[in-house]
Amino acid sequence: MAVVYKRVALIGLGLIASSMFWAIKRGGLAGTVTGYARSAETRDTARQIGLCDQVCDTINDAVQDADLVVLCVPVGAMGAVAAQIAPYLKDGATVSDVGSVKRDVIEQVGPHLPASVAFIPAHPLAGTEHSGPTSGFAELFDNRWCLLVPADGTPAPAIAALRTLWEGIGCNVEEMDADHHDLVLAVTSHAPHLIAYTMVGVADDLRRVTDSEVIKYSAAGFRDFTRIAASDPTMWRDVFLTNKDATLEILGRFTEELFALQRAIRTGDGDHLHAYFTRTRAIRRGIIEAGQDTDAPDFGRAKLKP
Amino acid sequence: MAVVYKRVALIGLGLIASSMFWAIKRGGLAGTVTGYARSAETRDTARQIGLCDQVCDTINDAVQDADLVVLCVPVGAMGAVAAQIAPYLKDGATVSDVGSVKRDVIEQVGPHLPASVAFIPAHPLAGTEHSGPTSGFAELFDNRWCLLVPADGTPAPAIAALRTLWEGIGCNVEEMDADHHDLVLAVTSHAPHLIAYTMVGVADDLRRVTDSEVIKYSAAGFRDFTRIAASDPTMWRDVFLTNKDATLEILGRFTEELFALQRAIRTGDGDHLHAYFTRTRAIRRGIIEAGQDTDAPDFGRAKLKP
Numbered sequence: 230m231a232v233v234y235k236r237v238a239l240i241g242l243g244l245i246a247s248s249m250f251w252a253i254k255r256g257g258l259a260g261t262v263t264g265y266a267r268s269a270e271t272r273d274t275a276r277q278i279g280l281c282d283q284v285c286d287t288i289n290d291a292v293q294d295a296d297l298v299v300l301c302v303p304v305g306a307m308g309a310v311a312a313q314i315a316p317y318l319k320d321g322a323t324v325s326d327v328g329s330v331k332r333d334v335i336e337q338v339g340p341h342l343p344a345s346v347a348f349i350p351a352h353p354l355a356g357t358e359h360s361g362p363t364s365g366f367a368e369l370f371d372n373r374w375c376l377l378v379p380a381d382g383t384p385a386p387a388i389a390a391l392r393t394l395w396e397g398i399g400c401n402v403e404e405m406d407a408d409h410h411d412l413v414l415a416v417t418s419h420a421p422h423l424i425a426y427t428m429v430g431v432a433d434d435l436r437r438v439t440d441s442e443v444i445k446y447s448a449a450g451f452r453d454f455t456r457i458a459a460s461d462p463t464m465w466r467d468v469f470l471t472n473k474d475a476t477l478e479i480l481g482r483f484t485e486e487l488f489a490l491q492r493a494i495r496t497g498d499g500d501h502l503h504a505y506f507t508r509t510r511a512i513r514r515g516i517i518e519a520g521q522d523t524d525a526p527d528f529g530r531a532k533l534k535p
Numbered sequence: 536m537a538v539v540y541k542r543v544a545l546i547g548l549g550l551i552a553s554s555m556f557w558a559i560k561r562g563g564l565a566g567t568v569t570g571y572a573r574s575a576e577t578r579d580t581a582r583q584i585g586l587c588d589q590v591c592d593t594i595n596d597a598v599q600d601a602d603l604v605v606l607c608v609p610v611g612a613m614g615a616v617a618a619q620i621a622p623y624l625k626d627g628a629t630v631s632d633v634g635s636v637k638r639d640v641i642e643q644v645g646p647h648l649p650a651s652v653a654f655i656p657a658h659p660l661a662g663t664e665h666s667g668p669t670s671g672f673a674e675l676f677d678n679r680w681c682l683l684v685p686a687d688g689t690p691a692p693a694i695a696a697l698r699t700l701w702e703g704i705g706c707n708v709e710e711m712d713a714d715h716h717d718l719v720l721a722v723t724s725h726a727p728h729l730i731a732y733t734m735v736g737v738a739d740d741l742r743r744v745t746d747s748e749v750i751k752y753s754a755a756g757f758r759d760f761t762r763i764a765a766s767d768p769t770m771w772r773d774v775f776l777t778n779k780d781a782t783l784e785i786l787g788r789f790t791e792e793l794f795a796l797q798r799a800i801r802t803g804d805g806d807h808l809h810a811y812f813t814r815t816r817a818i819r820r821g822i823i824e825a826g827q828d829t830d831a832p833d834f835g836r837a838k839l840k841p
Contacts, residue, residue, distance in 0.1 A: 237825050305805075354755045358819060373754055380811035413748050416738050418755035423800075425756075428794045429729055429815040431785065442719050444821040446680055448660055450724040450731075452822060453759040462812035467801045469808060479737065480797055484790065485731045491786055494729075494775045499611075501773060506768035509735040512722060513765035515750040516758060 233394045234323075235260040238295035240288065241312055242266040242275050243461070244356060245327045247299035247365025251456055253449035255367045259394075266362070276373045289316070289317040297394070300326035305467035308337030320345040323387050327353055329414060329464070331378045331407040333471035339380075346388035350378040353400055354418075358459035368399070378407045401522075415475035419468055421484060423476065425457035425478065428437035446506040539700045540629075541566040544601035546594065546616055546643035548572040548581050550662060551633045552607035553671025556586055558704040561673045565700075571597035572668070580668045585731070595623040603700070605657075606632040606644070611773035614643030626651040629693050633659055635720060635770070637684045637713040639777035645686075653693035656684040656714065659706055660724075674705070680704035684713045721781035725774055726789060729782065731763035732771075 237245040237259040246264065253259050258486060264273050264281030265288045275284045286290040292298050292314045302310055318324065322344050331350050342348050355373040359362065375395040379388050392402045405413075414483045432443045432451060447455060469476055493501040543565040545552040552570065561567050570587030571594045572578050581590045591597040598604050598620045608616055613634060624630065630652050634640045637656050648654050661679040664669065681701040685694050698708045711719075738749045738757060753761060775782055799807040 266656075354752055356755075358816075374752055412696045413752055413753060415759040415830075416741050417749055417752045420737075421734055421756040421760055421798060424730055424793070426815050427796055428727055428789060429818055430811060431726075431788045431792050433814060433818055434788070435722050441821070441825075443723055444818065444825050446660055446719060446723045446742040447681075447822045448679055449761055451722070453763060454727055455815070455819040455822050456549055457756055457759060458812070458815040460812075460816075462809050462816065465812055466805050466808040470803055470805055473800055473803075476798060477797060479741075480793070482740070483734060484793070486737055487730070487786070487790070490729060490733055491783060494779055494783060497776055497779075499772050499776055502772040503740075503768050503825055505736055506732055506764070506766075506771055508739060509732050509761070509764040510766075510768065511736055512739055512750065513761045515747070516753045516761055518751050519747075521754075 231257075232260055233258045233390055233397060234296040236295045236297075237262045238291045238298045239264045239281065240291060240298065240300050240314070241302035241306075242271050242280060242284075242362045243301060244360050244364045244369075245353065246299070247275075247280050247362050248290040248355075248367065248369035249299065249301070249327075249365075251365055251367035251396060252370055252407040253394075256397040258397040259297075263291045263295065271362050278363060280362055280365070292317050296322055297391070298322060298324045300324070300328070303461075303464050303467045304328040304330050304334060304471045305463075306484060307334050308341070311338040315341045315343060318343060318346050321347075323347045323349055323391060324392055325349050325351045325391060327351060329418065331410045333374075335378070335380070335407055347377040347383050348378050348380065349383055349391050350407070351391065351395070352376045352378070352414070353395065353398075355400075356460065358456055360461040360464070370395075371399035373400055375402050376405045376410055377402060378405055378410055391432050412475045415472055417480045417484055419472055419476045420479040422460065422465060423469060423480065424483065425454040428454050526528045537563075538566055538603040539564045539696055542567045542601045542603075544597045544604045545570045545587065545608050546597065546604065546620070547608035547612075548577050548586060548590075548668045548673075549607060550666050550670045551659065552605070553581075553586050553668050554661075554673065554675035555605065555633075555671075555704060557671055558672035558676055559700075561832070562703040564703040565603075569597045569601065572839060576782070577668050584669060586668055586671070594619050598623050600625055602628055603697070604628060604630045606630070607774040609770050610634040610636050610640060611769075611779045613640050614647070617644040617647040621647045621649060624649060627653075629653045629655055629697060629744060631655050631697060635724065635774045636778040637716045639684075641684070642715055647651070653688065653689050655694060655697050656713070657690055657697065658720070659701065659704075660680045662704075662766065664762055666767040666770070672751045673706050674818070676701075677705035679706055682711045682716055683708060684711055684716055694723070717778050718781045721778055721785045725778055725782045726785040728763055728766065728771060729775065729786065730789065731760040734760050735764040740757050 242264050248263055261282045263283045263285055265285050272284050300307055334350055353370055353375040355370050394400050548570050556568055567588045569589045569591055571591050578590050606613055659676055659681040660677050701708050710839055
């Protein structure tokens with residue numbers, strides 16, 4: 230693959246930035262990748278593992294002369310970082326991000342940026358429950374979606390270049406409106422995460438009663454919740470606070486439906502339960518057909534063994 | 536391994552019974568395994584794929600002379616099946632089951648059985664979202680738990696034999712009281728399943744609005760819910776109806792905590808959210824240490840590829 234940007238700056242060196250770096254190197258997509266993290270410890274770790282061609286001690290050094298600057302910090306920190314880097318951005322550079330919420334990022338970041346740079350918010354739909362500079366790997370984005378949310382009037386060549394980068398990293402790329410993005414993600418990601426966090430919290434309360442039986446017998450369904458609920462606390466705090474309206478709307482619908490099912494259990498309405506469970510089963514089929522999961526018969530468990 | 540029972544009868548030929556059969560054969564744990572299913576189509580399929588040494592057209596033929604009879608039907612059908620087989624059970628035989636609820640099964644099945652047989656309810660904590668006679672595989676139970684719930688006064692040799700069988704099948708075996716079992720499973724399995732069904736149902740409603748985006752972008756967290764919510768509708772209907780009290784109690788706690796988190800989102804209480812998410816993260820660590828899941832960095836996804 231050809232070089233897409235001569236110089237890329239990654240601001241924040243966690244799971245997403247480190248995976249981006251390894252994927253960019255794998256694909257030969259950038260000449261030089263600089264990196265910056267607020268914590269000196271993170272910068273030291275990055276240097277030790279060869280994460281980024283150059284780890285900078287100041288954020289201005291990192292963004293100076295960069296053709297693409299990607300903000301890989303928690304959503305709640307985006308505005309402050311944008312204000313910091315704005316004076317040092319090169320004319321004609323592109324600024325992007327990887328935040329899980331888009332409307333709020335646009336409102337926080339946009340006003341700080343000079344008119345001479347293109348701002349193209351982005352969101353790669355990939356992650357694990359691990360975080361930090363050592364958690365990244367080049368394959369994280371393979372066959373995952375990356376959603377671009379460019380403002381009206383963004384130069385087409387700038388959008389095309391960012392698309393080429395993400396495709397080189399391994400993603401399928403689509404463009405989407407910011408508000409629609411936030412609603413879709415509230416359904417597919419934000420509400421499910423809050424629900425998983427809640428269920429794990431409830432089990433933790435009970436664990437004190439049942440002496441770690443919850444952990445021991447987790448394979449019965451609970452295990453998948455704990456994986457989701459192990460994601461980075463700071464990132465997720467910011468997601469919920471910045472995509473408040475859509476998340477609360479979906480949670481409202483969720484509670485309504487949950488109450489209806491609880492009522493069916495209480496009244497013994499087996500037909501209602503059976504019909505509901507039959508309907509949800511069909512959705513799983515759609516996801517496997519869409520290539521977003523495997524149909525392995527044992528949740529992939531057996532294949533994970535050495 | 537040595538033969539544990541000369542003759543084993545599996546009643547109901549779905550995911551669990553078929554996996555038991557393949558594991559019993561793998562381990563050489565029984566002389567002959569007979570099988571019965573109510574549906575002629577299931578019996579035909581079983582014969583075609585070599586499931587069971589002998590597939591019987593009547594339930595009496597299947598249980599006749601069996602040293603162990605395992606009821607592998609939905610929990611709601613256990614009582615009727617027990618009434619059917621009772622007259623044909625051999626003196627000294629053991630009757631067991633694989634139901635996900637134990638108190639209700641004991642109340643349904645126990646009264647039908649003659650005093651000359653040992654009744655040892657059991658529950659292997661293993662499954663997939665697939666069902667039917669072709670969905671089984673010998674490895675399903677490897678390193679999973681099987682909980683035995685024997686009544687007081689059950690002969691120790693009968694319990695020891697059933698334990699040996701399940702260990703040969705691949706499980707770690709523990710004994711547990713029925714009510715305690717039902718509470719632990721409400722937390723680790725029943726409530727999580729209902730919650731996953733609910734969230735997938737909510738997304739399905741929204742899917743009509745957003746043109747299958749929910750499926751397309753499921754990898755963002757929702758995917759794990761759909762896997763859980765694809766489980767057998769009849770089995771789960773029966774689980775909720777027969778473990779009503781414990782499930783509703785856990786769901787009540789869940790709703791309470793969910794409301795507290797929703798309130799924190801609405802009022803912008805980031806500290807509350809962050810503290811909660813930090814606590815749940817630790818539980819995941821415990822599950823990995825307990826050997827009930829893998830720590831693979833990408834939810835096992837990359838390794839599932841060919």
